[in-house]
Amino acid sequence: MSSSTVLSNQEHAPVDFAALKARQQATWAAGDYAVVGTTLQIVGERICEAVDLRAGERVLDVAAGNGNATLAAARRFAQVTSTDYVDALLDRGRERANAERLVVAFRQADAEALPFDGGSFDVALSTFGVMFTPDQEKAAAELVRVLRPGGRVGLANWTPEGFIGQLFKTIGKHVPPPPGVRSPALWGTEARLAELFRGHEVSATKQVFNFRYRSPDHMLEVFRSYYGPMNRAFAVLDGAGRAALEADIRGLAARMNRGGEDTLIVPSDYLEAVVTRR
Numbered sequence: 001m002s003s004s005t006v007l008s009n010q011e012h013a014p015v016d017f018a019a020l021k022a023r024q025q026a027t028w029a030a031g032d033y034a035v036v037g038t039t040l041q042i043v044g045e046r047i048c049e050a051v052d053l054r055a056g057e058r059v060l061d062v063a064a065g066n067g068n069a070t071l072a073a074a075r076r077f078a079q080v081t082s083t084d085y086v087d088a089l090l091d092r093g094r095e096r097a098n099a100e101r102l103v104v105a106f107r108q109a110d111a112e113a114l115p116f117d118g119g120s121f122d123v124a125l126s127t128f129g130v131m132f133t134p135d136q137e138k139a140a141a142e143l144v145r146v147l148r149p150g151g152r153v154g155l156a157n158w159t160p161e162g163f164i165g166q167l168f169k170t171i172g173k174h175v176p177p178p179p180g181v182r183s184p185a186l187w188g189t190e191a192r193l194a195e196l197f198r199g200h201e202v203s204a205t206k207q208v209f210n211f212r213y214r215s216p217d218h219m220l221e222v223f224r225s226y227y228g229p230m231n232r233a234f235a236v237l238d239g240a241g242r243a244a245l246e247a248d249i250r251g252l253a254a255r256m257n258r259g260g261e262d263t264l265i266v267p268s269d270y271l272e273a274v275v276t277r278r
Contacts, residue, residue, distance in 0.1 A: 015180040034066035034092040035226040044068030051154035057122040063129025067093025074102040083109035112138045127156040131187035140196035153275040159188035162269030204273040213264040
């Protein structure tokens with residue numbers, strides 16, 4: 001199945017990016033993403049190794065969420081600035097950094113309009129963050145702009161075919177995304193990254209993160225309660241709609257579960273990419 005088949009978006013319709021961004025901000029502020037996000041810490045560690053992070057480098061974590069890549073970079077003695085447009089998520093990252101006695105600067109920022117001079121950083125990171133920006137070209141340009149020549153962008157993006165890509169497709173069947181907006185999962189394809197970072201060196205490797213929960217019911221409970229996009233999807237549906245969405249999510253988890261009858265282990269593909277600014 002091609003990514004174009006999976007991602008059926010009307011890409012050419014006019015888009016009110018300001019309104020969409022406000023809606024997205026409210027979505028990611030719903031629930032408590034940190035409950036899910038903390039389980040993804042290994043991805044932050046991996047991306048720091050992928051960009052070959054050096055102690056003392058100036059690092060910007062963009063759409064940092066609760067700070068997985070932020071903490072991983074700070075543990076490697078980098079000079080880290082952690083940004084997100086949801087204050088509550090920055091608070092979670094700040095709590096974690098304080099607990100580990102790590103020195104990190106936290107700042108609210110829009111990934112499409114980063115409040116930093118060009119060439120301010122050696123490395124820009126984003127794990128499952130910048131991929132959700134509505135204006136993909138602008139976000140990619142900002143990642144490159146804030147880097148010095150030769151600087152690296154490290155990205156972890158869910159693929160269209162993996163569990164989270166399929167989860168968003170499932171949610172979209174019940175709560176359709178706004179028309180005219182490109183799917184976030186396009187960031188998880190090498191072809192789209194080549195377009196977004198044209199003129200720069202891009203290398204990418206498929207990786208797998210395993211979601212591990214006690215059962216499908218446990219996973220559904222956690223995601224429904226704490227994962228903003230799913231939390232909001234259930235909130236806007238009526239009783240029949242919620243039941244239908246729940247059934248589809250259970251079916252997806254059951255099909256992808258490799259944990260047998262006693263537990264839930266769901267592998268989710270993501271694309272780990274390093275972009276070197278020329």
